[in-house]
Amino acid sequence: MVPLINFFFINSIKRGHQVSQVLLQYTVHTLSLSLKLKMVQQGQGRGSAMLATVLVSLLVVQLEVAQAATYTVGGAGGWTFNVVGWTNGKQFKAGDVLVFKYSPAIHNVVAVNQAGYKACLTPRGAKVYKTGKDQIKLSKGPNFFICNFTGHCEGGMKIAVTAM
Structure with a gap:
């Protein structure tokens, strides 16, 4: 089983006169995305590549939400x-x-x-x-x-x- 790491950060965005703060939590496999992509290039881990794609997509969506003021x-x-x-x-x-x-x-x-x-x-x-x-x-x-x-x-x- 792959251990999980939790990353926490506060993203402060100043736009106009308001500052919005958002607390985001990301649970990421300790295997790096580049390692997963390397496995795919070698013909291994199609499921891992799909998981990596989903995780990256969710990260992008959450960051866009964090940008709202x-x-x-x-x-x-x-x-x-x-x-x-x-x-x-x-x-x-x-x-x-x-x-x-x-x-x-x-x-x-x-x-x-x-x-x-x-x-x-x-x-x-x-x-x-x-x-x-x-x-x-x-x-x-x-x-x-x-x-x-x-x-x-x-x-x-x-x-x-x-x-x-």
Whole structure:
């Protein structure tokens, strides 16, 4: 039986003004990947090569997840009026999370399309968030959010975020 080694590390990523820390654990066979690949070249260990490929693939996927950042919309002031410029200077990626903090008695968050964003209208079937501490994962491409309480979107309570 091959002994296992556990590797632990904390990956800190600073993007914008937020720092996300992720603790990852990897269990890796003590036989090195290069040794497994060498065995395959000699016609041995097809199962080991498959296992090595799966382990490397999982490592890549986990590292991509670790790269996601969390942003509080509006910063310390939260989701409120005149947050339109809040996105300036920030680079968002698909999978990043926007946190909307607000009083649910007086605001909400609605994920809308571009037309809904421009006209401050809620399209049929739009997702409405109303907890006051909503966390929304960004999709690749443009993402649009408004508050659909009367006059709020028109008062600047809307953001457009493009995620790479």
